[in-house]
Amino acid sequence: MDNNLAVDTKDKKMYEAYERMTANVDSFERFEEFYNYFLKQVTTEDKEKLNKWLLKVLFVELKRKHPFDELIDLVDSDEKETLKIWLDSSLGKLKRRIDD
Structure with a gap:
């Protein structure tokens, strides 16, 4: 996946997680496979922090134009x-x- 986007999460661990996700997303054919991978990678129990980060990534990705x-x-x-x-x-x- 060509990743021109560097989502500034202000959190080094979250940034590294984002980098791993973008590096691996192309290896999955279906969302369920990626979802299972994602669940194994997530180490935080702070769901609010995780949701905010995911929404930030989604927001930036949707705003970015090809x-x-x-x-x-x-x-x-x-x-x-x-x-x-x-x-x-x-x-x-x-x-x-x-x-x-």
């Missing part, structure tokens, strides 16, 4: 539609090539 989304925001509606069609077509071709 470069393609930033591009879409900057172009006019005709270019926007052309780019979206190009992306869908390109992804479809690559997925078919991978499946072959």
Whole structure:
């Protein structure tokens, strides 16, 4: 997983946990597998602290825009539609090539 995000938790242990999670998340195919891994990694009993940290990570991740989304925001509606069609077509071709 390309991790450009460094969530500033102001807590070294939480930051290290975040780094481990982002390094390992791609190795799981399903959420349940990741969830079980997560439960094994969590060492705090402070659920409020954990929930606040998870919500902070979620908030930052949801606010962050992918470069393609930033591009879409900057172009006019005709270019926007052309780019979206190009992306869908390109992804479809690559997925078919991978499946072959």
